[in-house]
């Protein structure tokens with residue numbers, strides 16, 4: 001009978017130690033966290049956009065990241081996704097995968113998915129074809145149109161359509177969707193790549209109140225199965241979904257904890273000059 005451990009590859013221990021094995025993309029989350037950033041610094045022409053940043057995310061949590069303009073939020077996401085390499089520091093996925101050693105395209109494949117603020121769907125393809133394109137890793141929209149969908153692909157597409165609430169829109173051209181529906185489709189396209197961590201940048205900018213509420217439900221429903229990181233300025237939305245909130249300022253963590261704890265933190269209040277996140281109306 002085959003031993004499941006011996007089917008896996010990779011080891012993170014020296015000779016004589018008890019050896020733990022992991023498949024190449026399988027993070028060791030036995031201690032809880034799925035992402036560790038330690039003392040990460042990244043400078044642009046001597047200016048430290050990230051300055052000794054420490055951040056730990058637990059596997060399956062939903063984390064909101066807030067911070068004033070220029071705090072380093074986008075740069076942090078660039079580092080986590082491998083788009084930029086820091087000058088200094090460590091970035092680990094689980095305890096065993098050094099993200100600094102992986103190119104961006106490998107990180108995107110099953111490890112970390114990133115959704116940028118503006119939706120980038122294929123407007124001339126229908127909703128299901130958009131999902132198929134990312135699911136199958138097919139190289140072009142033409143390949144999707146030509147190739148026949150397998151039963152497994154159909155099942156996966158249905159599951160994602162159900163998750164993002166677009167089952168009844170499967171045959172609609174993506175270009176005809178509302179802004180909110182395009183954002184959900186793009187989240188679905190990320191899900192099709194099956195990332196363990198989802199980074200979502202300002203998901204509700206430009207959405208109606210109803211779309212915002214559905215987006216909150218969607219992101220909350222994704223946590224648990226995946227780790228979800230939401231970078232958001234809209235405090236009404238953060239209030240709807242927040243568990244743990246991290247406040248970035250000048251490239252490092254200023255405060256972290258429950259939303260009410262960070263809102264009442266004098267250093268946070270000072271940084272926001274009494275505006276958001278402390279003076280927005282209750283949800």
Ligand SMILES: Nc1ncnc2c1ncn2[C@@H]1O[C@H](COP(=O)(O)OP(=O)(O)OP(=O)(O)O)[C@@H](O)[C@H]1O
Pocket residue numbers: 044048049067068069070071072073074075076
């Ligand atoms: N390519 C770059 N070259 C020079 N400076 C940069 C570059 N990218 C970012 N910065 C600077 O680094 C700092 C952090 O920028 P970043 O975009 O990460 O902040 P942010 O928190 O995402 O801000 P915002 O909320 O406005 O999007 C800012 O002062 C910004 O001007």
